[in-house]
Amino acid sequence: MKFDVFSQMEYVVRSPGTLILNIHALRSPNQTVISEEFGLQPYIKFEELQTLQGENRLVRFDVSADTPNVKVTYKATIDNCYEITDFGHLQETHVSELPSPVLPYLNPSRYCQSDKLYRLAHNMFGHITNPFEQVVELTNWINKNVQYLSGSTNSQTSAFDTVTEQAGVCRDFAHLGIALCRALTIPARYFTGYAYHLKPADFHACFEAYLGGKWILFDATRLVPLNGLIKIATGHDAADSAIANIFGDVTFTTMQVSCELAEDSFEPFYYGDGEFKGLSYL
The missing domain is CATH 2.60.40.2250 (Immunoglobulin-like)
Structure with a gap:
């Protein structure tokens, strides 16, 4: 596109x-x-x-x-x-099998204190065996339980703060998604880019989780279609990818x-309930 x-x-x-x-x-x-x-x-x-x-x-x-x-x-x-992949039969990838460049995205970072959210992540999502479904469910949980509220956070707000305050903007939604993924031993990284249909127009943040050998895109805000993003940068969190x-x-x-x-046709793509199809930017 x-x-x-x-x-x-x-x-x-x-x-x-x-x-x-x-x-x-x-x-x-x-x-x-x-x-x-x-x-x-x-x-x-x-x-x-x-x-x-x-x-x-x-x-x-x-x-x-x-x-x-x-x-x-x-x-x-x-x-x-972009590519759509069916993860209906995805199984957990052991840390020993992950490529070395991916390993740093398992670690806690400045804004994504996955070590502090380990118990929460496992109590809520640890029973799910399919890693793709785990990330979909935690993304849905963030969307339902964290209010998108402009001006509610600042440059110091972390994923742990967002769980406590239950409010934030796209940056905070992304940090919380990353932290919960890492707490479940799923590598995750911050994604910033231009976003089609975002209102009001701004730079947008979401996250990618490493599943089945691919970086799969997730957006807990659900403000834009997943196939309407132009990547600017990725990193451990916003500190690596500041505008x-x-x-x-x-x-x-x-x-x-x-x-x-810049084309005549566009069919927006979102993750549907009960579906296991993930989107990745190649």
Whole structure:
């Protein structure tokens, strides 16, 4: 499916500093960047970086008080491909059989304290033998028991906090899903991207669980179709995949984000009750 994505952010600069942005669509074997433009107003020299794992495309540039207002613009046309897999007969994969690059996604992280949620995860979902069904059920539980409430959390809110407060935004829903998966010995990672049909338009966060040798996408918010996402980055949690890291006295002021279909037809895909078909971005 082809999508047109756009993001624009503005900053006020009060002292010299550096910005590292993570807004470029990821290039992968089956997510093709057909065209893209990145610009800064006023013009500032920038460099594009890529993380060692190749799961983030970063842009870094310096700012100074001589240019107190900086506008960042990114737009691209993306063609992505997804796969639907039947997990009706999926069995648990032992840790000894997991590929080494996947193993770090079993560990607790800053926002996903899976060690603190071990008892909760096993009491509620440990009786389910199919790992795909486990993740579907915990995702459904989050959707039913955590209220989506803008402004209810901040950059310090963790998965453990979300269980206690029972409110959050997409970032918090994703962190809780990841933590519960890891507590069940299912590798899970954070996913951030552009989202088709998201209202109000914004960057979106969800998560992927490693099942049957594939990273399968889950979204506890149910705000967007699973096949309407353009991947920007993945990581252990939001700390690895932040849209912007700011160093210096620089203040974010405004943002615009959009993701529009660049084709004539689109059939939204969601997980249905009693079905075992999972979606992965290849």
